[in-house]
Amino acid sequence: xxxxxxxxxxxxxxxxxxxxxxxxxxxxxxxxxxxxxxxxxxxxxxxxxxxxxxxxxxxxxxxxxxxxxxxxxxxxxxxxxxxxxxxxxxxxxxxxxxxxxxxxxxxxxxxxxxxxxxxxxxxxxxxxxxxxxxxxxxxxxxxxxxxxxxxxxxxxxxxxxxxxxxxxxxxxxxxxxxxxxxxxxxxxxxxxxxxxxxxxxxxxxxxxxxxxxx
Ligand SMILES: C[C@H](C[C@H]1O[C@@H](n2cnc3c(N)ncnc32)[C@H](O)[C@@H]1O)NC(=O)c1cc(-c2ccc(F)cc2)cc(O)c1O
Ligand SMILES: [Mg+2]
Numbered sequence: 001x002x003x004x005x006x007x008x009x010x011x012x013x014x015x016x017x018x019x020x021x022x023x024x025x026x027x028x029x030x031x032x033x034x035x036x037x038x039x040x041x042x043x044x045x046x047x048x049x050x051x052x053x054x055x056x057x058x059x060x061x062x063x064x065x066x067x068x069x070x071x072x073x074x075x076x077x078x079x080x081x082x083x084x085x086x087x088x089x090x091x092x093x094x095x096x097x098x099x100x101x102x103x104x105x106x107x108x109x110x111x112x113x114x115x116x117x118x119x120x121x122x123x124x125x126x127x128x129x130x131x132x133x134x135x136x137x138x139x140x141x142x143x144x145x146x147x148x149x150x151x152x153x154x155x156x157x158x159x160x161x162x163x164x165x166x167x168x169x170x171x172x173x174x175x176x177x178x179x180x181x182x183x184x185x186x187x188x189x190x191x192x193x194x195x196x197x198x199x200x201x202x203x204x205x206x207x208x209x210x211x212x213x214x
Contacts, residue, residue: 043199
């Protein structure tokens with residue numbers, strides 16, 4: 001049984017980065033995806049926009065939907081203030097196993113709770129599982145046709161407060177039209193588009209930042 005792309009990505013991290021150095025892990029993954037094998041990480045260009053939003057929000061509790069190999073998990077966790085927590089949900093066990101090792105290699109395991117399972121089942125359990133009152137920041141990067149349902153589920157579960165920020169990847173490519181329509185037209189959100197490119201390509205893509213108004 002040959003290796004999978006996530007496993008090859010993990011090997012590239014262990015070979016080309018320094019344990020405990022998140023920036024070197026990020027650079028190793030970007031180099032692997034640009035020069036060896038494309039993979040669906042948010043990437044360096046959109047990643048810089050993500051960094052800016054994380055720094056601006058300075059979240060004490062953050063949620064990520066769709067861990068994949070843990071690239072954006074590392075990007076977010078490396079910027080979190082001491083005592084803050086990032087919960088990341090991934091339903092593919094093979095991806096979760098790789099992400100766990102990438103996060104540990106970066107030395108960020110104490111800031112991250114990686115939970116295996118589908119977001120639709122796990123979001124309603126956030127309060128009881130982790131004592132979460134509300135999320136200051138949610139990075140949405142999972143199945144593109146789950147973005148709207150899960151944003152509304154977060155609202156219904158009382159997991160958003162006035163000022164909570166939703167940051168959604170891939171709103172152009174592969175695209176999330178119904179989510180975009182909702183956050184851009186709902187009086188409950190103040191939404192803004194950050195134009196960029198699909199990771200490691202020239203295709204257009206972007207991030208949508210939506211502030212929940214309560
Ligand atoms: C969906 C994936 C990301 C991960 O999300 C997990 N997942 C899913 N649904 C759930 C859930 N309901 N709960 C928890 N986890 C969940 C999954 O297992 C993947 O690991 N992301 C993408 O498919 C993705 C695709 C592209 C892309 C763009 C152009 C192309 F030509 C081809 C692909 C770019 C991107 O930037 C992406 O992000
Ligand atoms: Mg994405």
